[in-house]
Structure formats: structure tokens, C-alpha cells
Amino acid sequence: MSNLTKRYGARVAVDNVSFEVGRGEVVGFLGPNGAGKTTTLRILAGVLGPTSGSVTVAGHDLVHASLEARRHIGYMPEAVPLYPEMRVVEYLRFRAELKLVARSQRARFVDEAMDKAGVLEVAHRTIDHLSKGFRQRVGIADAILAKPPVIVLDEPTAGLDPNQIRHARALVRELGREHTVVVSTHILSEVEACATRVLLIHQGRLVAQGSTSDIRAMRQAVAVEVTVRGNAAAAHEALRASAGVVSVQRIETLEMVQPFARFRATFEGALSAEDQQGATERIVSAVVGAGLGVSEVRACGGSLEDVFASLTKDTGAPPE
Amino acid sequence: MRSFWPIYKREMFAFFVTPLAWVLIVAFLVVQGMHFFLVIDHLARQVDIAGDETPLTAFFGNTVLLYLVLFMLVPPMTMRAFAEERRSGTVETLMSGPVSSTAVVLAKYAAALTTYIVMWVPTVLYLVILARTGALDRRAAASAYLGILLVGGAYLALGTCASSLARSQFIAMIWTALALLVLFIVGMGEFVTREGTLVHDVCVHVSVWGHMNDFASGIVDSRHLVFYGTLIVLPLFIATRAVEAWRWA
Numbered sequence: 001m002s003n004l005t006k007r008y009g010a011r012v013a014v015d016n017v018s019f020e021v022g023r024g025e026v027v028g029f030l031g032p033n034g035a036g037k038t039t040t041l042r043i044l045a046g047v048l049g050p051t052s053g054s055v056t057v058a059g060h061d062l063v064h065a066s067l068e069a070r071r072h073i074g075y076m077p078e079a080v081p082l083y084p085e086m087r088v089v090e091y092l093r094f095r096a097e098l099k100l101v102a103r104s105q106r107a108r109f110v111d112e113a114m115d116k117a118g119v120l121e122v123a124h125r126t127i128d129h130l131s132k133g134f135r136q137r138v139g140i141a142d143a144i145l146a147k148p149p150v151i152v153l154d155e156p157t158a159g160l161d162p163n164q165i166r167h168a169r170a171l172v173r174e175l176g177r178e179h180t181v182v183v184s185t186h187i188l189s190e191v192e193a194c195a196t197r198v199l200l201i202h203q204g205r206l207v208a209q210g211s212t213s214d215i216r217a218m219r220q221a222v223a224v225e226v227t228v229r230g231n232a233a234a235a236h237e238a239l240r241a242s243a244g245v246v247s248v249q250r251i252e253t254l255e256m257v258q259p260f261a262r263f264r265a266t267f268e269g270a271l272s273a274e275d276q277q278g279a280t281e282r283i284v285s286a287v288v289g290a291g292l293g294v295s296e297v298r299a300c301g302g303s304l305e306d307v308f309a310s311l312t313k314d315t316g317a318p319p320e
Numbered sequence: 321m322r323s324f325w326p327i328y329k330r331e332m333f334a335f336f337v338t339p340l341a342w343v344l345i346v347a348f349l350v351v352q353g354m355h356f357f358l359v360i361d362h363l364a365r366q367v368d369i370a371g372d373e374t375p376l377t378a379f380f381g382n383t384v385l386l387y388l389v390l391f392m393l394v395p396p397m398t399m400r401a402f403a404e405e406r407r408s409g410t411v412e413t414l415m416s417g418p419v420s421s422t423a424v425v426l427a428k429y430a431a432a433l434t435t436y437i438v439m440w441v442p443t444v445l446y447l448v449i450l451a452r453t454g455a456l457d458r459r460a461a462a463s464a465y466l467g468i469l470l471v472g473g474a475y476l477a478l479g480t481c482a483s484s485l486a487r488s489q490f491i492a493m494i495w496t497a498l499a500l501l502v503l504f505i506v507g508m509g510e511f512v513t514r515e516g517t518l519v520h521d522v523c524v525h526v527s528v529w530g531h532m533n534d535f536a537s538g539i540v541d542s543r544h545l546v547f548y549g550t551l552i553v554l555p556l557f558i559a560t561r562a563v564e565a566w567r568w569a
Contacts, residue, residue, distance in 0.1 A: 045416045049567040067418045075416040081409030083330070085337050097326035098417045142413065 013039045015204040016053070021197075023149070026176035028195030028212075029184035036204040037184040038078055041154050044182065045075035058149050071100060074143035074179075078154040080135050084128035088119055088138055091127060092145060099146035109145060117141035117171065133164040140171060144179070151179045157190060169194045191215065223266040223300040224280050225251070229293035232261035238290040239265050244279030264300065323419035324427045331431030334400075341435055344393050348439050355385045356446050375450055376457065380464040381536030387504055387528065390475060395496040397435060398479025399489045401428040402563070407488060411566070421563040425480065425556055432476045440468060460538030467535025470544070471528055474551035475500055481555035484562040504528055 014036045021027050031037050042048040044055060046062050046069060055062040060069035083091055092110045101109050114120045117137045122130060127138065136156065143151050156172060157165045172194040175181050185191060191198050191212065198215045200208040208215075228235040232253055239248045245265045254260040265283055267276055280297065287294050335341040359378045373382075380386065405411040414424065450456045479496040486492035507527030513520040524530060531544045 042412070045412075047412050047416050047567070067420065070416060071418040073416065075413070077409060077412045077416075079409050081411075081413055083334070083410060084408075085334060086330075090333075094326055094330050095413075095417070097329075098323055098414075098419060100322060100418060 013204055014043070014050075017201070017204070017206045018053075019199055019206060019209065021150075021180055021182060023180055024176065024178075025197055026172065026181045026183065026195045028191030028198045029182060029201065030186070030188065030191050030198055030215075031184075031201040032186055035186075035201045037186075037201055038154055039204075040201065041075075041152050041182065041184055042077075045073055045077075045152050046070040047075070047077075071146070072148050073150045073152060074146065074148040075152045076139040076143040076154060076156065078158065080139035082127045082135060082138060082142075085126065087124055087126055088130070088141075089114070089123040091138070092141060095142050096145055101146050109147070113141040113145045116144060116174075118167070132159050133161070136160060136164070136168065140168075144175065147179075149180055150182070151175055152182045154184050155186075156183060157185065157187075165190075188215075223264050224283060225262060225264050225296070225298045225300055226283060226287065226294060227260060227262045227296040228287055229258055229260050229295055231292065232259065234290050235261060235263065235287055235292050238286040238292070239263055239283060242279065242283045242286045244268055244275060245283065260295065262296075321420065321423050321426075323417065324423040324430075327414075327419070327424060327427035328431050331401075331428055332434060335431060335435050340396065340400075341438075344397060344435075345439050348389060348393055349442055351385070351389045352443055352446075355379065355383070355389075356443075358385075359383075374457070374460075376447075376460055376464060377533070377536045379446070379536070380467065381529075381533035386532065390472065391497060391500050391504075393439070394436075394472070394475040394479050394500065395493040397432050398476055398483050398496060399486075399493040401432065401480050401483040401492075402559075403483045403486050403489045403492045406566075415563075415567070421560045424563055425484070425559045429477060429480045429556055429559075432480065433473060436472045436476060437469070440465070440472075457538060460536070463538045463540050464536045466540065467532050467544075470535075470548035470552075471532060474548050477552040477555040478503075481559045481562075484559040 017036075017040060019027075029037050029041065039048065043050050043062075044057075046057075046066055049063065055069075057069040058072040060072065062069045086094070089110065092113060093106060096106045096110055097103075111120075114123055117140045119134060119137045119141055122134050122138075127135065130138065136159075140153065140156065143153060153172065157168045160168060169190065172181060172183055176194070176196065183191075183195065192215070195212055197211055198209060199206060200215075226235075226239065232250065236248055236250065239245060242265070244267055246268050247266045249264045249266070251262045251264055254262070267279055280299075284294055284297060356379060359375055363373070363375055363378065402411070405414060447456060447461055475496075478499045479492070482495040482499065483489075483492040486495055503526065506523060507529050509523035510520065510527050510530060513523055525543070525547065531541075531547070534541055534544065
């Protein structure tokens, strides 16, 4: 995908995005809502045409050899639209025929897809009567049906309960063994759970990309918040003295039955995750050593918002 | 075009698994049954058969009943074609497959046309009744059905086109009904404009009423064939372009 731009009138939804996804990769497409994820994926799936730029899927240009390119993609849209009046197996048979699966292989492909996606038990139920979780799985079954080299899933875990989310993530990881998978999400931990590489998109622009561990590094905590019981001044001193801490700031003082104070201790910039852990432990032992009580320790930063904030600081635009 | 067949099958499935097609067919047959009864009753009461009116010409031509039922039935047959898929989002999964816009439009149109033909098939029984009780001009009957097929084909093409352009089923239905009515009323202009003027000629040329009268009397005019050919191809072409345009919206 190179120099992809999509405009809706004057609004630029996707701005000059280029990336490449290799065979067998699971790429997480990460960004806040409205960042242009869905638009990019819809272009990738051949549903939308780009305003400019080009997309090549398995060697086929999506604009000039559209049908051939679309044969190599399995796409599941965000809302998982299905025909409500059909039974699951009827729907998948229809999709298999539509995706030009040879007649002799259709039944087998449908069975395999249903098995992988875990919808065998509802094969003969009408789609109208399926729960959200099963509908999502039927959508995934459809995406993998024709065994395309590239699978595009738009928010495959949206609207699922925690159990179903775990199942869906495991499925995505498993798909990554045989297919190239592109998954979009606005949840950071989701990408870490199933992707090998991450693309961060913000306001239609690709702001960063890297391996999952790169992103994990990006989201490491920048500070800890410590709530201390006892003498606030002594606590402040103990925190200052801890190694790895560059600054300490009192956020609030609570006068309850006993005095509490909440501090923010900011780490040195270049600390690794292990060093941070050590620093946090030293902070706690310093406070305890000073004869004070620690009632809460919380890492600050590291959320998706913080990552975006740090990445988009230059543009000055705050993320949602 | 390989995607024509699966989409056609799915459309037929959607028509007949939901009550819509059955409701339409039943409504159609009830109205047509009453219509046939009225025609026969009317002719049977006439002491001397005046002019050249036969049950056939009276059933297929010179009656507003034929058009009334088409105005009521064609819009709901085609309104879902694209508007429904766009509303529910299934158009996205559909178009992400290796399908061409032409195949999608033709498959949906063909499914509607098939349903329309299925709707008319039982009326052949009326001809059987006529043939048993009197002389039936088989060629005129064939020509009348050809007319029915062409008029229906054109109406359904207009409906398919409206569905591809409209955002909702309801709007598609209104547009279709409006288009059919306007076409019909312009044709009716034949009777209110002065003969010899251009307006009159245009009205005569597009008069569905006049065309059906010809077909019902066994006249197959090549001008009519060209007219309906155009009225089928043009809306379907526009629909194809519309489907193509969603991609670039």
C-alpha cells in the first residue's frame, strides 16, 4: 500500500499512508476512533477506491486488477453485516460460491471455516437468531472461507464479552500462522495480545510503526503515583532520595482520620522496564523505611492515549 | 460475470424465504382473478358482441386495472435490491468479494424479473378457460404476454435503478412508483394533446397504455420493442454506474 489518500470532499480521512505487510505477519492497526483505520481497511479490502495512491495485494493492483486482487482477500467489516434470513451454512455456501471456490471443494471449505471459527454448533441456525459473539465468528468464518492469503478484520473483538474476546484473539493469532492478517483495534493491549507488528494511525496519518515490543517500550510508565500515610514532608524527602527518580510532586493532601498525601514521582527518561520496576520497589522500601505507610502505588502513563500524546506532540493536536 | 449465479440464487432465496414474494403474488392473483371475472362478466352480458373486443384484449389492454396492480407491486419488488444491502452494510461484504458491478445489478434484476414471471404464470389458466369455452387466438395471447414481460421488465429496471440510487427502501419505493406513474401519465397525454403536434407524438410513442393495447391485439411493433429495450438497458446501466460509484464516494 503506497501513498494512499482518501478524501471525502474537503475532509481528508486517510493522508498519504504507505505500508507493507509481509507473508505470515499479524499486523495490528491501532488508533483512536475516527483515526482512519476503517477507511484504510475498506480500501485495502477493495470496497472503497482510494483518491490517490495504490494498493497491491498478492501482486495484483486493487484498482486495475480489482477482481483478481479481491480474490486474495478475506474481509470482515466492523459491524459484521450478514443476511439475517439465511442459515449459517447457507450463507457460507453462498459466500464460497461467490468467492469462486471450486464446486468440488465448497462443502469442505465451508466445514473447515466453520470448524476454525467455532460455529459448527450453530451451522443450521438462522443468522437472525445468533448472538453477537456467534455473528462475529460467522464473519470470521466468511473471511477465512476461501483461504485467502490476506485476511482483513475490522475490530474483530468489538462488542464481545471478555471470554469471547479471549477466544477471538486466540483465533487471530492462530490465523497468523497460515495467513497474513491485518487487524484493527483501538485497544492497545489487544494488539499486544495478537499482533507481531503494529501500525499506529492518527488523524489519517501513519504516526509510527514497529514490532509489538517497540510499542510496548513506548508505552512504559513515565512515573508512579504513591499515596503515603504519615508525615508528608518526610515522604517527599524519601521519594526524592530514591535512585532513578528525577522529580517528585505532591498532587494532593488528604486530611482524614490520619493524614494522607499523594505524590507523583517521575522516572529518569532512559529507564528500561526492569529498571523501572527496581525503581518502584526502591521507592516503596524508602517510604516504608522512613516509618510511613504506603497505601497505593500506581504506574502512570503507558495508556494508548499517552503513547499517542507522545507521538503527536509535534503536531500539537491532542488525541481523543 | 461468474458471480451472477450465486447472487441470483441468493436473491431468489431472499424473495421466497421471506413472506414478501408470497404476499405480493397472492395480492396479485386476487386482483387479477377479480379483473378476469369482471372482464368475462362484462362480455357475457353483452347481447350483441360489438366491435372487435375479445376477453384477451380486454384483460391485457384498455383497462387501468392492469397498471394499477403493477404500480402497487413493482416498487416493493425492487426497493430492497440495493437500498436494503446498503442499510444493513452487507453491500460491503458483497463488494469485497470478486464480483463485478454488472453481475450484481444483472443478478438482482434477473431475480426480480423471475419473481415477476412466476407471478404471472398462474394467469395462463385463464387462457385455458378461454380456450375451452371459445376460440383463443394463441398468437395474440403470446403477443400479450410478450407485452406484459416488456412492460414489467422496464418497470423492474426502473425500480432497480431507483434502489441503487436511493438511501432507503422507502425512498426507493416512492421514486419507483413516481417514475412509473409519470411515465404512464405522460402516455395518457395522447388523449389530451392535439393531434399532429410534437408533444402528441411523444406522448403516443411512450404510452404504455397504447403499447399494451397493441400487444393485446397481437400487434408486435418494432418501435415498441426498441422503446422497452431502451427502458430496460438504460436504467440498468445507470444502476451499474451507481454501484461502481459507491466505491468512489
